[in-house]
Amino acid sequence: MAKLMRRGILPLAMLLALLGVLAGCGVSVDDSTGSGSGGAVEPGTTEPTAAVDKLPPRPVGEIRVDGVTPGSLAAKLLKGYRQGGTDAHFDVSDAEEARAFEAFCTGGTDIVASQAPISPTVYSTCQKNGVEPVQVEIGSDAAILAIANETNVGVDCISVGDAREIFRAASPVTSWSQVGYDHGATDASAALRLKVTGPEPSSGLMSAFSETVLGNAEPSRLMLRGDYEAHKYESEVLEAVGSGTAESELAAHAEEFQGSAKDLERALRSAEKAVGVAEFQVEKGIEDERSEEEQEEDAEALTEAEEKVEKLGPELAKAEVTAKQAKSANKQVESRLGTLGLFRFGFYELYEERLRPMEIEATNSEAHPECIFPSQTTATDGSYPLSHQLLLTVNLATMKEPEVNQFLAYALEEAQEAATAQTLVPLTDEVKNTELAWLHGDVPPDVVYYPPSRIAEAEEQSGETS
Known part of the structure; x- marks a missing residue:
């Protein structure tokens, strides 16, 4: 289950041995450029680069949680914990993920609920303020690229590279004949203009999708094709892709x-x-x-x-x-024929009778493509390339405080059942038990760490697209 494994995590003894080997070979670990959405992660070995007292003091007895969108897994877990009775007061906000992480790194919030890991550029702010992010996975979701059901565009499978070409700025893709495998395009389907719609660039879904497809977890309008049609609500994206039953019948x-x-x-x-x-x-x-x-x-x-x-x-x-x-x-x-929409997996399952999802090629092999259909199974085992983690990010120091620790422990204990109820992908027992061990102090937690070269690269990319 490669997708659900903690990327870049090594046991401490192995890590120290590896550091010794690298030092002997004259390789600077700080200049390595780790891959994966979570960046490089070192188990409890990072040192704050600034004093924690630069941050404002946490309100006593209060837990501030940001990035909690209505109906999300984090919202469900918060509701359950508060209904069960707690002395802690919760201040819950639904700011967009980028702003929520900025508040987190400056001490303005304690926990961030997100669909994408903290980005290198925002992490640098955390680093300057002595914030050590620990990202607790509570489940998984997947990005679905879909057209209207019963629409023939001549393609059933596209690659991640195709998706990148479709969504990126200055995209040359205007027709379905330019992407995909095993084209069965008719004259009518080949003539269909490929149009693209989805959530706002600042949404959690787009952030996670962009991290995988465009290589940047902080997408902006300038990073996307000029005619990208953004919507605040997924129901609006659904309407932009395909008509409802009544309109279609009419x-x-x-x-x-x-x-x-x-x-x-x-x-x-x-x-x-x-x-x-x-x-x-x-x-x-x-x-x-x-x-x-x-x-x-x-x-x-x-x-x-x-x-x-x-x-x-x-x-x-x-x-x-x-x-x-x-x-x-x-x-x-x-006018909607040929429109490709970006959806959350859970939303797609609710309206699968109206949507026809694209399979995503997993091997980047033109000769022998392996097209993966999005499902609970393929998202769970990580074989579907557009699956991503649902995270609660907390400062290492804050995680040790009793009221925060107790909430996170509750969230992990209830996450599997809650995720299943929301048609999300639940945690594996292995990940759940490892993260509970962090909270119980049995093993050091994995603290997010990006090397300076990765931060500089991300800041350069951000400057080019701002």
């Missing part, structure tokens, strides 16, 4: 509704002519002094024709409104 019968409206229009015109004829016959009957019985028949024919006009008028008006709505719906449906 669009599917657009021609039928148009035909019905035209038929009613012809029937109304015919009925109006019949009224004209009947009126002429009534007048003619009076002029010709037809019998009373004949004049009554003429009057009845006129009444009948007028009643038909009165009936057809509203029916035509209603039919024309429906036909107009259907035409508009059809236009909307057609």
Whole structure:
């Protein structure tokens, strides 16, 4: 389960031995450029580079938690802990992850709930202030790239490299024929313009996705393609990708509704002519002094024709409104064809009848691609390339304080069941037990550490895209 393993973690004895070997070879560990979203991690060996007293004092008896979005796993765990009874007061905020981490590094919050690890540039602020981040995993999620269900774009599988080319700034990708494997494109699907939509760049989902795909956990608008359509809510992304059932049904019968409206229009015109004829016959009957019985028949024919006009008028008006709505719906449906949306795994599962997810190629092999379908299984075992961890980040010193330690222990004990209930990927027993051992003081926790070269590289990239 490579995806769920703590990246860059070595037992202390092995780490010390490795440091000795590297020093003997003349290699500077500080200049190494660790890979993976969590950066380099050393088990309890980092030293603060600034005095902790540079930070404001923590409010007594209070736990400040930031980055908690409504409905998230962290929100569920917080609610359960508070309902169970606690003397600690919680100050919970839902700031975007980047701002939450900035507050964390300057002592403004105690715990950050996030979908992406702390970035090298923000970590440098922590380092200057003597904050030693420990990131506690409470579950996993996955980013899903999906089109509208029953849409044929000629491609079912794309690579991480394809995703990068699709999302990056100055993307050259405008057609589905430019990406993917085993193209089965028809003339119609090949002509579909590839459009892209998803959450705001500052969202946790985009941060985690960007870390994996674009190589930067702090995405901005300038890092994304110029026509990227950003939405605050996933429900809006869903609508941008594909219409709802009612709109799709209306669009599917657009021609039928148009035909019905035209038929009613012809029937109304015919009925109006019949009224004209009947009126002429009534007048003619009076002029010709037809019998009373004949004049009554003429009057009845006129009444009948007028009643038909009165009936057809509203029916035509209603039919024309429906036909107009259907035409508009059809236009909307057609405009969304080929749109690729970025979703959380849990949201995708709720609306999988409306979405068709892309498989993601795991080996970057053109000759023998291994396309992985997103599922609970492939996200859990790490084989799905766009899965990511859900984290609670806490300062090492703060983690040892009783009220914070007790909350984190509760969160780990309840995380597996809570994640399963929210259609997320639960922790493995191994990760859960290791993190509980950190809290109990049985083993040193893994403190996040980025070497100076990695920080400088990230700051340079950030400067280029700001």
